[in-house]
Amino acid sequence: MNTPESPAEAAEHSRAVISFRTAEIIVAIALIVGALIVSWSNYQLGAGWGRYGPEAGYFPMRLAIIVVIASIVVLVHAIRNNDQTPFLEVEQARMVAVILLPLLVFVFAIKYLGIYVASTFFIAAFMYFLGKFIWWKCVLISSCVMLAFFFIFEIQFKVPLPKGPLENWLGF
Known part of the structure; x- marks a missing residue:
């Protein structure tokens, strides 16, 4: 109400x-x-x-x-x-910031963590903070999605995407 x-x-x-x-x-x-x-x-x-x-x-x-x-x-x-006339109001700016600021962090994290690890954290964070999912579901779903993407892009299509220390440690 x-x-x-x-x-x-x-x-x-x-x-x-x-x-x-x-x-x-x-x-x-x-x-x-x-x-x-x-x-x-x-x-x-x-x-x-x-x-x-x-x-x-x-x-x-x-x-x-x-x-x-x-x-x-x-x-x-x-x-x-x-x-x-107002183009952007305070509440609208807050809603944009909720998406834009984590997105900027994600883009910069790709350089240091690689796209797969950064995307895993990005998806999990959005699920947890905005979707209000239980933490283990966030970890499970974001990890499975990125493992599927890794398999599709790196193994099947042979498209090299930016990798970080984890992928290097695993030999990719």
Whole structure:
């Protein structure tokens, strides 16, 4: 049963972390920077018309220029429109952080533990903390899933994925 919120609690839940205007400006600038980097690298690769047709960077550079132009249009629109409607509220940001922060730890753990061990911990942690499973089920299921993935990728498909000290110790 939901209990009624006080006005202070309601304000806390509806407080904006970021507005639509700010989000649009951030995304537009990020896309402009990314597209300029792509343009520059494709220009160095060769973005013109060669003796036998388009060079390797011809089409990617043109697509990057289109992204720059579209992003500038979005940036100008966001600045002129000044939409201060909440894009992300405090409670939504918390829900995103619950997934994003462990995911970042997982990505960095792959380098040191290997993908299989890091994935085992990642799955088990999510099952335990978010799914509220009993600890032994978390260990069992995450280990079985990663053993199956190891068998499929390393043994059957012969696809080498990042390995850590455990796999090296076991001779893989």
